[in-house]
Amino acid sequence: MNLTLKIWRQDGPEDRGRMVTYQVEDVSPDMSFLEMLDVLNERLTLAGEEPVAFDHDCREGICGMCGMVINGVAHGEQRATTTCQLHMRHFKDGDTVTIEPWRAAPFPVIKDLVVDRSAFDRIIQAGGFISVPAGSAPDAHSIPVPKNAADAAFDAATCIGCGACVAACPNGSASLFTAAKITHLGLLPQGQPERASRAKAMVEQMDAEGFGGCTNTGECTAVCPKGIPLDAIAQMNADYLKASPTS
Amino acid sequence: MSGILRRAGEWRVGAPIADTKAPAGPIEERWDTRRFEAKLVNPANKRKLNVIVVGTGLAGGSAAATLGELGYNVKSFCYQDSPRRAHSIAAQGGINAAKNYRGDGDSVFRLFYDTVKGGDFRSRESNVYRLAQVSVNIIDQAVAQGVPFAREYGGLLDTRSFGGAQVSRTFYARGQTGQQLLLGAYQALERQVAAGTVEMHTRHEMLELIVSGGRARGVVVRDMVTGEIETHLADAVVLATGGYGNVFYLSTNAKGCNTTAIWRAHRRGAYFGNPCYTQIHPTCIPVSGDYQSKLTLMSESLRNDGRVWVPLRKGDDRPPAQIPEDERDYYLERIYPSFGNLVPRDIASRAAKNVCDEGRGVGPGGLGVYLDFADAIARLGREAVEKKYGNLFEMYERITGENPYEVPMRIYPAVHYTMGGLWVDYDLQSTIPGLFVIGEANFSDHGANRLGASALMQGLADGYFVLPTTIGDYLAGATAFDQVDQDAVDEAVDRVKEKISRLLAVNGTRTADSFHRELGRLMWDHCGMERTEESLRKALERIPELREEFWNNVKVPGDSEGLNQALERAGRVADFFELAELMCVDALHRSESCGGHFRAESQDADGEALRDDDNFAYVAAWEWTPDGPVLHKEELDYEYVKMTQRSYK
Amino acid sequence: MAVTGAVLVLFLIGHMLGNLKIFLGADSFNGYAEWLRTAGEPALPGRTMLTITEIVLVVAVVLHMWSAVSLARRAARARPVKYAAxxxxxxxxxxxxVMRYGGIVIALFVVWHLLDMTLGVVNPEGHAATPYDRMVAGFAPSRWWVTAFYVIALVMVGLHLRHGVWSAFQTLGLARGRSHRPLRALAGVVALVLVVGFLAAPVAVMIGVIK
Structure with missing residues (x-):
């Protein structure tokens, strides 16, 4: 199939950037979206043009490195799918596809479709951990965890930190990302001692990074490749509210 | 830069490796002995000692976090935009540990035994025993960190059994064990970043090792965002940069996985151990076209219920449903009646290759075999199959567009893991003092074949428990280290800059990717699942030619300033070319078959791998010299496990 | 947002119950309106309760709007470059x-509503008439367009509440785990009851059930 691509091109953080139109021919339906871009880049390179920069690594939907807004939807319209796992069979011959980077002030564009997501690391630094130096842990069976708590914690823990939630949120909020970690650790017995301080510190860091506020639109969970549920945000709010008066 | 060999495929034999630094005495006491004998660093002095850790996967992430906790001044580097993205994250199955929570007869000794046997008797006993000992601490550590392992209704940890073991010792977190363990290490690492003990450098790629006064004293890195070449100095350098499976271009590795860090260290004097040991995983989604950029693994567990078959007749291109039962060849069940579809990875892989070579492969290009669930669905019902494998079936459908409940899956083997890597002693120190190598990057504890669920165990054992102890012993002497020689630093920087400007100056007509694809195909065909003297000699002839062409005809657009992904790739491909040659030399010299290394000349009457313990019971540690590779042998003594021939008939 | 919203929802429930008194006849309705002004007397001066309620409401509305504006401004700051697609x-x-533009529509409606029913400025009967008469006159069949406007505005209020009430449960951290689904349903019920309750009187007047 043949496609028209409208891709955001931006030389560097200071460049204003613009949409550029490209034609790609002979796209196989079995290609992944990124392989389609590989083909475009191969052609651009040989033609002496700069290839399109985009982040990607594992290409199996788990590292969270890839991510672009495809036709206005983070990771494209296939549900529960990262960009690398999106295949071209979901497009039709003659389609025009618009490709843009994640848009959020705390995710500045580095080049083309590549953005800086280090704000997420800083949110984790603020408290997204359980303090347990190597070698100090008790026997694993000394802390039984009810299966339902373990399963719910796992559901939140599957977050891959790709940033689609922020990209899709009309408010540019990072609540789902932050809430996923607060929920994962807060539901486990091991996470209790730091539960309140963790929620408070992480939420405050999230706000300090310049993300927008949550208005519970649910756009985040709809595009989340791992389907992190929205009630994680309620859990975050509960822990945060509980923490606020005590500290 | 080019031409690691004067004459293709030749090598010399150097002095054997005399001492691996493993303590003497009973095997179960060796690690305790080493820990007791290791010199300690005064806590006040740790703050003044700098350690560089390159790579943030399970090994690098856990090591940097733990060294930070101990009070060292750590600098951590990764090429991804966040340490959480290292490729350990993609490991699916689980992590082994000799906890014996099931009471099914597991023990440290049994895990040790299974690992040595699984590795086809090509690993070092002392190291493997320590790995088995430490495995139990890893589970404790991970649980305390909040890793959500699968649990039973009673709230205790669940385990499952995995290939190569008869006990249930594999802990898992659904199909995302690697992700959960890595996030645990990542969180511990970020905690140290917040505490100020670890300085994190993301989007930085190590391009050269700085060796001064005979010691590893720093690294040259490129800031991938600004393009700036930076030097970072330290008292010790730890490489945790993973495996080199991407030399084959197509593999289950992440696109960015590369050999540059360990290859540069090899060029500076670190020996490379067993480069030819490659693990090929039998159940991956086959290649669908020339544009294919990577291969995706489907969990090995599928072989529990799926039946592997190909058409009996060559070139039979009817849809699978129209091929009647008596025109199908369930070849694994036919050749290995007692293990059937559950033979180990290397055997299943080679059998698939053989039937495809006979022209009976299915799917595009004839490179695939069916993995059929029709019988399982008929026997257990679709619902039960869905419960067991639903997420895997979904992933398969997402990638191929075919519904495996109705059409049999197509699978084909793919490069998955490299057992080879930089040679290290018992302390995980390479032949360059002060250069430590951990995780998949070292030649590891897996011998010639790694068992499932053992990679995560080794990475975390190295990072959380082994390295933090052994590196202290080295750093205790750091006060006596000389000042870093500025000439050594300048030289390293110059080498990096020269390579970059050379790559940019060629301005030829082929992209680095197209060279990488061709190299990968060459390696797959000639140094892949089955190797012969002839195929390896052919590869050794062709690789230098292709490398020559690369340096004369590669096209790298853009400049060295700012983000330039094409430049990053070209630099990695250049190093893969050099490594590929060493892999072929190693595969050529090891004329026996063992584990993942199958030499067609060395097989028994039934076509199974035949080891040659009299001549090859050693680790091949290769030294780089301008005149070609020099082989140093580390003899392997088996005091505790008796060497036997594997059989799965 | 959630706390001020909750105050307004409580007010709406009271307001709706009061409105429904119109079905009990003019005296009941007018008496209720009178009680609003005299409640607490003689212990308290006239209109004390009403004034306190009015102040609380005004503060809640202002804070609610202020929160909405600051959220919108934060959102704009968080995404300075919009998507092209x-x-x-x-x-x-x-x-x-519904929340942002719907909120503005509702605010305009409230202004009209106060002019109409409380101050009587735009009401045919004027300020002097009894509340019952103002209500009946306001929604007279001939003024169908006013009723239509009310219906549209109230549907908007309903949608605003459906998301708003549930959103408040989220923000206050209540809608988690097992309570997530029931609370989401509850928000829908609250919105529906309020819309139906508020629409009952105007519709009854328009179709002539109440004269």
Whole structure:
């Protein structure tokens, strides 16, 4: 199939950037979206043009490195799918596809479709951990965890930190990302001692990074490749509210 | 830069490796002995000692976090935009540990035994025993960190059994064990970043090792965002940069996985151990076209219920449903009646290759075999199959567009893991003092074949428990280290800059990717699942030619300033070319078959791998010299496990 | 947002119950309106309770709007560069529009509503008439367009509440785990009851059930 691509091109953080139109021919339906871009880049390179920069690594939907807004939807319209796992069979011959980077002030564009997501690391630094130096842990069976708590914690823990939630949120909020970690650790017995301080510190860091506020639109969970549920945000709010008066 | 060999495929034999630094005495006491004998660093002095850790996967992430906790001044580097993205994250199955929570007869000794046997008797006993000992601490550590392992209704940890073991010792977190363990290490690492003990450098790629006064004293890195070449100095350098499976271009590795860090260290004097040991995983989604950029693994567990078959007749291109039962060849069940579809990875892989070579492969290009669930669905019902494998079936459908409940899956083997890597002693120190190598990057504890669920165990054992102890012993002497020689630093920087400007100056007509694809195909065909003297000699002839062409005809657009992904790739491909040659030399010299290394000349009457313990019971540690590779042998003594021939008939 | 919203929802419930007194006849309705002004007397001076309520309401409305504006401004700051492709909602879709633009519509409606029913400025009967008469006159069949406007505005209020009430449960951290689904349903019920309750009187007047 043949496609028209409208891709955001931006030389560097200071460049204003613009949409550029490209034609790609002979796209196989079995290609992944990124392989389609590989083909475009191969052609651009040989033609002496700069290839399109985009982040990607594992290409199996788990590292969270890839991510672009495809036709206005983070990771494209296939549900529960990262960009690398999106295949071209979901497009039709003659389609025009618009490709843009994640848009959020705390995710500045580095080049083309590549953005800086280090704000997420800083949110984790603020408290997204359980303090347990190597070698100090008790026997694993000394802390039984009810299966339902373990399963719910796992559901939140599957977050891959790709940033689609922020990209899709009309408010540019990072609540789902932050809430996923607060929920994962807060539901486990091991996470209790730091539960309140963790929620408070992480939420405050999230706000300090310049993300927008949550208005519970649910756009985040709809595009989340791992389907992190929205009630994680309620859990975050509960822990945060509980923490606020005590500290 | 080019031409690691004067004459293709030749090598010399150097002095054997005399001492691996493993303590003497009973095997179960060796690690305790080493820990007791290791010199300690005064806590006040740790703050003044700098350690560089390159790579943030399970090994690098856990090591940097733990060294930070101990009070060292750590600098951590990764090429991804966040340490959480290292490729350990993609490991699916689980992590082994000799906890014996099931009471099914597991023990440290049994895990040790299974690992040595699984590795086809090509690993070092002392190291493997320590790995088995430490495995139990890893589970404790991970649980305390909040890793959500699968649990039973009673709230205790669940385990499952995995290939190569008869006990249930594999802990898992659904199909995302690697992700959960890595996030645990990542969180511990970020905690140290917040505490100020670890300085994190993301989007930085190590391009050269700085060796001064005979010691590893720093690294040259490129800031991938600004393009700036930076030097970072330290008292010790730890490489945790993973495996080199991407030399084959197509593999289950992440696109960015590369050999540059360990290859540069090899060029500076670190020996490379067993480069030819490659693990090929039998159940991956086959290649669908020339544009294919990577291969995706489907969990090995599928072989529990799926039946592997190909058409009996060559070139039979009817849809699978129209091929009647008596025109199908369930070849694994036919050749290995007692293990059937559950033979180990290397055997299943080679059998698939053989039937495809006979022209009976299915799917595009004839490179695939069916993995059929029709019988399982008929026997257990679709619902039960869905419960067991639903997420895997979904992933398969997402990638191929075919519904495996109705059409049999197509699978084909793919490069998955490299057992080879930089040679290290018992302390995980390479032949360059002060250069430590951990995780998949070292030649590891897996011998010639790694068992499932053992990679995560080794990475975390190295990072959380082994390295933090052994590196202290080295750093205790750091006060006596000389000042870093500025000439050594300048030289390293110059080498990096020269390579970059050379790559940019060629301005030829082929992209680095197209060279990488061709190299990968060459390696797959000639140094892949089955190797012969002839195929390896052919590869050794062709690789230098292709490398020559690369340096004369590669096209790298853009400049060295700012983000330039094409430049990053070209630099990695250049190093893969050099490594590929060493892999072929190693595969050529090891004329026996063992584990993942199958030499067609060395097989028994039934076509199974035949080891040659009299001549090859050693680790091949290769030294780089301008005149070609020099082989140093580390003899392997088996005091505790008796060497036997594997059989799965 | 959630706390001020909750105050307003409580007010709406009271307001709706009061409105429904119109079905008990003119005396009941007018008496209720009178009680609003005299409640607490003689212990308290006239209109004390009403004035306190009015102040609380005004403060709640102002804070509610202020929160909304600051959230919108934060959102604008968080995304200085907009997407070129039209953003297609992947969730329920209406939430942001209903909350932001719907909020403005509701604010305008409230202004009209106060002019109409409280101050009587735009009411045919004027301020001097009894509340019952103002209500009946305001929604007279001939003024169908006023009723139509009320219906539209109240549907908007309903949508605003459906998201708003549930959103408040989220923000206050209540809608988690097992209570997530029931609370989401409860928000829908609250919105529906209020819309139906508020529409009952005007519709009854318009179709002549109440004269």
């Amino acid at each position: 039209r953003r297609r909602s992947q969730a329920s879709g209406y939430a942001t529009h």
